[in-house]
Amino acid sequence: MRWTIQFKMVVLFSVIVFIGFSVLLILSNKVAQENMYREVHEDMVQSKRNLDIALNQYFLIHNKRMSRDSLEARSRELAEQIGSAVGGEIIVYRPDASPYGSVGSEVNVAKRSDHPDVEAAIHSRIAYTTVVDKGHVTASLSFPLQMDQQLIGIIQMKKDYTELFKRNLRFQNTIKFFAAVIFVFVFIASIFISRKITQPIRVLTKRSAEVAQGSLNAGIQITTKDEIGELASSFTIMIDRVREQIDVIERERDEVKQVQARSKVFFDNVTHELKTPLTTILGYAQILRDNGFTDQDFFDKGMNYIIKESQRLNTMVADILEVSVSSAVIQAYRFERIDISDIIREACEDMSIKAGKYNIGIHYELEEHQYLQGDRDKLKEVFLNILDNSVKYSDVNSIIEVQSFRLGESIAIVIRDQGEGIGAEALQHVFEPFYQDKGINRAEKGSAGLGLSIVKNIVERHGGTVEMKSIMREGTQVNISLPGEMNA
Numbered sequence: 078m079r080w081t082i083q084f085k086m087v088v089l090f091s092v093i094v095f096i097g098f099s100v101l102l103i104l105s106n107k108v109a110q111e112n113m114y115r116e117v118h119e120d121m122v123q124s125k126r127n128l129d130i131a132l133n134q135y136f137l138i139h140n141k142r143m144s145r146d147s148l149e150a151r152s153r154e155l156a157e158q159i160g161s162a163v164g165g166e167i168i169v170y171r172p173d174a175s176p177y178g179s180v181g182s183e184v185n186v187a188k189r190s191d192h193p194d195v196e197a198a199i200h201s202r203i204a205y206t207t208v209v210d211k212g213h214v215t216a217s218l219s220f221p222l223q224m225d226q227q228l229i230g231i232i233q234m235k236k237d238y239t240e241l242f243k244r245n246l247r248f249q250n251t252i253k254f255f256a257a258v259i260f261v262f263v264f265i266a267s268i269f270i271s272r273k274i275t276q277p278i279r280v281l282t283k284r285s286a287e288v289a290q291g292s293l294n295a296g297i298q299i300t301t302k303d304e305i306g307e308l309a310s311s312f313t314i315m316i317d318r319v320r321e322q323i324d325v326i327e328r329e330r331d332e333v334k335q336v337q338a339r340s341k342v343f344f345d346n347v348t349h350e351l352k353t354p355l356t357t358i359l360g361y362a363q364i365l366r367d368n369g370f371t372d373q374d375f376f377d378k379g380m381n382y383i384i385k386e387s388q389r390l391n392t393m394v395a396d397i398l399e400v401s402v403s404s405a406v407i408q409a410y411r412f413e414r415i416d417i418s419d420i421i422r423e424a425c426e427d428m429s430i431k432a433g434k435y436n437i438g439i440h441y442e443l444e445e446h447q448y449l450q451g452d453r454d455k456l457k458e459v460f461l462n463i464l465d466n467s468v469k470y471s472d473v474n475s476i477i478e479v480q481s482f483r484l485g486e487s488i489a490i491v492i493r494d495q496g497e498g499i500g501a502e503a504l505q506h507v508f509e510p511f512y513q514d515k516g517i518n519r520a521e522k523g524s525a526g527l528g529l530s531i532v533k534n535i536v537e538r539h540g541g542t543v544e545m546k547s548i549m550r551e552g553t554q555v556n557i558s559l560p561g562e563m564n565a
Contacts, residue, residue, distance in 0.1 A: 087268055098259070102252060105249065105252050106249055113241055127162065131159040131163055132155075132159055144229060148169060169230055169232055170219075172199065194206045195217075207238075212239070212246075213242075214238040215236065216235070217233055217234065218234045277305040281305075357428075361382050389457075411454075413451075413452075414449075415451055416447060416448055417448070435473050439477045441480070442480050443481045458535065462532050470496040472495055477494045478494075486560065486561065488561040490558075491554060493553075493555075495551070497549070498552060499547040507545055536557060536559070542557070543555065
């Protein structure tokens with residue numbers, strides 16, 4: 078016989094609920110009985126006090142002294158009056174446990190064996206007994222009457238607690254009824270819940286059998302937000318992966334075509350990478366040609382920039398050649414401790430020559446000694462690219478402002494221009510490779526849309542962030558944040 082998960086769940090729930098309700102019923106029955114006996118005990122204690130008061134009042138009112146003779150003469154009257162006072166049946170016994178007014182002692186043994194409380198009173202103790210018989214509950218309280226330390230009689234009070242017993246029984250029956258109703262409800266609910274839970278499992282089992290037979294087209298319609306739903310989702314993903322593997326040859330063919338197309342576009346636009354250093358070299362070369370050697374300091378400075386930019390251009394060309402061989406993104410980063418302020422200053426001075434053609438000034442305010450771990454050439458390329466874009470799209474006779482300052486544990490660089498601005502839609506794509514905003518009137522042609530993508534990649538490789546804000550016809554602001562060294 079195969080035990081299904083649903084059957085196991087129903088049996089398990091039923092057993093757990095049955096055991097729980099059984100323990101609850103046993104405990105409730107025990108507590109109810111304890112409460113009943115506690116109420117009887119408290120009532121017996123109070124009844125004893127009331128008996129003492131009623132007994133003293135009786136002899137005081139009748140101006141009698143309690144003795145064997147008075148008890149013998151007035152036992153019936155005494156029992157009636159104090160019985161009505163305390164609300165119970167009163168029996169007055171002699172010291173030998175025979176009732177006053179009876180003749181002989183034939184019933185003494187039976188009385189003493191049937192009433193342990195009377196036996197205890199014979200030995201000068203106060204006691205009561207509770208008897209449960211066929212749904213009737215009675216309690217009898219017995220205590221000795223003594224005069225000059227001599228036992229002269231025994232008073233026994235009997236009270237009926239059947240109503241208390243029935244009330245307790247009704248309470249237990251009510252609990253049993255509700256327990257049975259709840260058990261039936263839980264049993265029925267467990268059937269429906271287990272069927273609901275196991276339904277997706279049955280679907281998965283059937284679907285697995287179809288997959289084993291080679292069918293990969295039918296879907297699984299399971300939307301539960303639980304582990305079963307996650308299993309169904311994983312199963313669907315697995316089927317999709319299998320289906321993808323079947324189509325892998327066609328997909329790889331398409332991917333090869335796409336890679337070839339991207340490679341062609343990339344190598345058609347590498348001039349964007351080479352233009353910035355060439356611009357600096359050309360600018361200084363033209364000035365040196367026009368001024369000759371009249372200004373030795375400027376000549377030395379120009380030659381140093383030409384040599385430095387030529388070396389950077391050589392490194393860039395080597396990296397591009399490496400990309401052309403490996404078809405991979407350039408990863409040759411050389412990290413060292415650098416002062417970012419020096420790099421920004423150099424980039425501003427380099428681009429000031431190009432900016433001067435359009436009467437655009439580059440003003441910079443740099444906080445000194447801002448050290449970080451980075452690639453000097455790569456970071457300079459970042460600032461040159463951004464400044465180059467600012468020059469291209471700034472208004473003639475405008476100002477480009479550059480600031481750097483420490484912000485917490487980071488170094489913040491802000492480059493702000495006064496130009497055309499960039500639309501909200503274009504701002505969402507400016508850092509994507511080869512993206513060009515068709516709505517911008519370019520002052521210079523030949524940009525392939527790689528500059529800001531390169532900027533973003535370099536900044537992120539340094540653990541920083543870059544964002545751009547712009548307002549149409551007012552200008553654009555680029556915010557760069559780089560992790561700086563901790564201050565000592």
